[in-house]
Amino acid sequence: MTVNGPRPRHVIIDPFQESAYANAGWDVLRSAGLDPVATLMSVPSSIALPRLLSEGFVADAAFVDGSHRFHEVFVDLYFLRKIVRPGGLIAVDDVWWPSVHTAVRYFERHLGWTAISDAFRGAPIGSGPHGQGEQEVRCKAYRLPEMSFEPPFQDFRGF
Template sequence: MNSIGQPDAGAGADRVAAARRELAEHGPPRTPEGAPDFATVSLPGRDGDAVRDLLMQEQAGTVVEIGLAYAGSALAIGEALLRTGARPPRHVVIDPYQYTAYDGVGWELLCGAGLGDIAELVTAPSQRFLARLADEGFSADAAFVDGSHHFHNVFVDLHFLGEIVRPGGIVLLDDVGWPSVGAAVAYFETHLGWRPMPVASADPGPEPADGRPRIGAYRLPDPRPAPDFREFRPFC
């Protein structure tokens, strides 16, 4: 990865912010036939702001993201990485459907915003690739999870992110109000000491129409606990 100096980082962050606004106002440059609807799968602008602000507050320098789609959350993460001035920033994006369901649109938007030097796209399933990262001793400051919403896949993603994200780091999840996602993270709260964190946007806007919270954030314990299996408790 290339190092980014402080002066260039500021200009780069403004360029990413402009790309985020363009995407929010006009949508992606194209929607591949049969691809999921942009408004349905893309992170709303206010939630993207909340993700960006929390990562900046944490001074995150390395972030793992699961799910790229149309790059709404990826642009917010990239903006945060540039504004923190991390040297070198690193953004690992995992999406096995980027070149099938989405025809590479999200990756094109990310690179078009100037983030190709700090981001890398992995098209392997997250449940397999995260295991490889953990085996390699890879360490991240934070992670953002918006991939499969099946309970078993979310659970496996969180298990490996618990090893990859440094002690005291944070894990954010989209659609945490969905029962399958909320149930998975509840295990890590109950048994592994993940602590919920407040997530707020400077422009909160209207509440979601279905009443479900959109974003959840969790602080990982430091040090990591080693729970006794004989003390297992129901978690949802």
Template sequence: MRSRLAKDGPVWTRGPDLDFPTVTLPERDCDLVRDLLIAEKVQTVVEIGLAYGSSALAIGEALLAVGAPDARHLVIDPFQQQAYNNVGWDLLCSAGLDSIVDLVTAPSSLALAQLVMDGVVADAAFVDGSHRFHEVFVDLYFLRKIVKPGGLILLDDDYHPSVRAAVRYYERNMGFTEVPEAFATGSLKNLGGDDAAEVVRRCRAVRLPDPSFEPAFEDFRPF
């Protein structure tokens, strides 16, 4: 089903014609996400942003391949119905993944806070929601409380300066470390979408510190 989506596209798009290839995670990157999560032996994954469902199908594939008895995929997307006509969710259901997937339609800042309150612990997360700096920053703030120490956070659209700046804070101040080999063969994009700018990887993987820690405010490092 994931291959069919990449080849034929979704049954409905919000338009214009370039919307699907622009928004959705390319098939090669989906393969890398799947392989990374299988290597991590994930049981619980949090995903921010569903859209047309390509990354969610890859995450579901990884969870099924690992075969954990309590596999859980928490997907957060407040715009799945109104902006995407439930295309991504319908694909997950058609693939039989609705048995392990919970769709949360609240904004990520509220949904993630509730997951913290509920004591949810995830092995990994995939971030592809809002690309505004402050919202990516807040997503990462909560995910470091949800993803287990030493777990992975994968991010799409890291070529946007707003996303890169948010991640850079956590790398310089919170002990996140990039896993550069994770997407070494992944898609390439020009930084900021400028054809004359540096070419970088579309996706980024970072690993949380183990053990987790809270830095002293005096140790702040500009980012």
């Protein structure tokens, strides 16, 4: 979502909005009169995000609630890092899943993403999805570094 630009713009990426949800979310957004600033992209994020990047789209923030497969989460975060402005925010849903947590961990460890500890207040949702017994939160927000950079490949560490 871009809010500080000359024209606010909200982009929703949901390949299942029509087929699985009968456009319920999109219809509510339109009935609220937000369709002039909103765009629904009914394709997978792995197609939509590179397209937005190639169009020069820049966002202040993003919310990720997509696939829970590691490689798909990683691809989403990879492209969002290039789309969300330096110092911007990326919120990620379902970080308690090992696949999602592991993808996010890479960006924390190698690219300077900083978790915002009190972004989603409230009680933890309970034990992790595979019975690890730890208290987990569902969503986490991350602030991107003020300057974008590429780490040297020699500095790679496991995550």
